[in-house]
Amino acid sequence: MAYASSQAGLREPEGTLYVIRPDDDDKPFVARWNTLIRILLVDSSVKLVARTVMDYADFHDGTSCFPSNERIERDTGLGDKTIRNAWALLRAAGLAERVSHAVAHQRLADEYELAIPEYWKGLPILGPNGRKFVCLNCGKQINPQGSGEVTREGKATWSLWKAVFCPAPRKVKGRADVSCYHEWNRQQEKAGKRPWPAQGADAWKLFRQSRGDDW
Numbered sequence: 001m002a003y004a005s006s007q008a009g010l011r012e013p014e015g016t017l018y019v020i021r022p023d024d025d026d027k028p029f030v031a032r033w034n035t036l037i038r039i040l041l042v043d044s045s046v047k048l049v050a051r052t053v054m055d056y057a058d059f060h061d062g063t064s065c066f067p068s069n070e071r072i073e074r075d076t077g078l079g080d081k082t083i084r085n086a087w088a089l090l091r092a093a094g095l096a097e098r099v100s101h102a103v104a105h106q107r108l109a110d111e112y113e114l115a116i117p118e119y120w121k122g123l124p125i126l127g128p129n130g131r132k133f134v135c136l137n138c139g140k141q142i143n144p145q146g147s148g149e150v151t152r153e154g155k156a157t158w159s160l161w162k163a164v165f166c167p168a169p170r171k172v173k174g175r176a177d178v179s180c181y182h183e184w185n186r187q188q189e190k191a192g193k194r195p196w197p198a199q200g201a202d203a204w205k206l207f208r209q210s211r212g213d214d215w
Contacts, residue, residue: 019128021215022116029114030059036116039126041146041163042089048076049086050095054114062114065096069109087112089148092156093123122204124148124158127213134210135166137180137187142166144210160203161196164210 020027022036037050052075057065067075069083076083087110090096094117098110117123124147132141144163151157161181169177178186185195199206208214 021128022120023118028059029062029116030054032116033062033114036095036120036125039130041124041126041144041158042148043146045078045082046086046089046146046148048078049083050090052076053096053112057112057114062116064111065114066109066111071109085150088150089156092150092154093117093148094119094156121215124160124163124207125215127211128215129213131211131213133164134212135180136164136206136210137184138166140166160207164207 020031020035022032024032033054034051037047037054040047040050049072052072053065053067054062055075056067056071057063069080069087072078072083073080078086087096091098095115097113097115099113100111126144133144134140135142142165145167147159147162149157149159165179165181165184168179168181181196185197188195194202196203
C-alpha cells in the first residue's frame with residue numbers, strides 16, 4: 001500500500017490526511033487557524049489576507065493583531081479595497097473581531113483578535129480529507145469554488161451553488177452550452193421540486209451531500 005507523508009511525522013494511508021482540527025484546544029492557535037483558512041471555501045484574496053495577518057497576531061491565541069492595510073498591501077500585493085473587503089468578510093464570518101479602531105494621528109492601525117467560532121463546521125469548508133466534491137447534476141468530481149459576500153446588515157453570505165456544480169462552460173460564439181447549475185434547476189422544476197434559489201436552509205444539506213466528507 002502506498003503511503004503519504006503528513007504533519008507531525010505521522011504517516012497515513014494515501015488518500016487521507018492528518019488534520020489538526022480547528023477546535024482542538026491542545027494545538028497552538030496558529031496551527032488551528034491555518035487549518036481553518038486552508039479548508040475555508042472563500043476567494044483566494046481572503047485566504048491570502050487571513051494567512052498574512054496571522055503573522056502579526058499572537059501565535060497562541062490570535063490576539064494583538066494590528067498590521068495596517070498598507071502593510072498588508074505590501075506583503076500581499078493586493079489592493080486596499082480588496083484587503084478591506086477581506087477584513088469585512090472575516091469579521092462577518094466571526095473569524096475576526098475589531099477590538100479598537102485606527103488612530104491616524106498616532107499612526108495606530110485597527111487592532112483585531114482572530115477567532116475560530118464554535119460554529120466553524122457550519123461554514124463552507126472542505127471535509128477533513130480534502131476530497132473533491134461531486135456535481136449534483138452530472139456526478140462528475142469537481143474542485144469546489146469559493147465565494148463569500150457581506151450583506152448590508154453585516155452578515156456573511158455564501159453562494160454555495162458555486163461549490164456543488166461544475167463551473168459554467170466557457171462561452172463560445174455560436175454555441176450555447178447549458179451549465180450543470182441551470183440543467184439541475186430545470187430538472188427540479190420539471191419534477192415539481194424546488195430549484196436552487198428556493199432551497200433556503202436545505203442548500204446546506206445539498207452542500208454536505210456534494211462534499212460527502214464530514215467532520
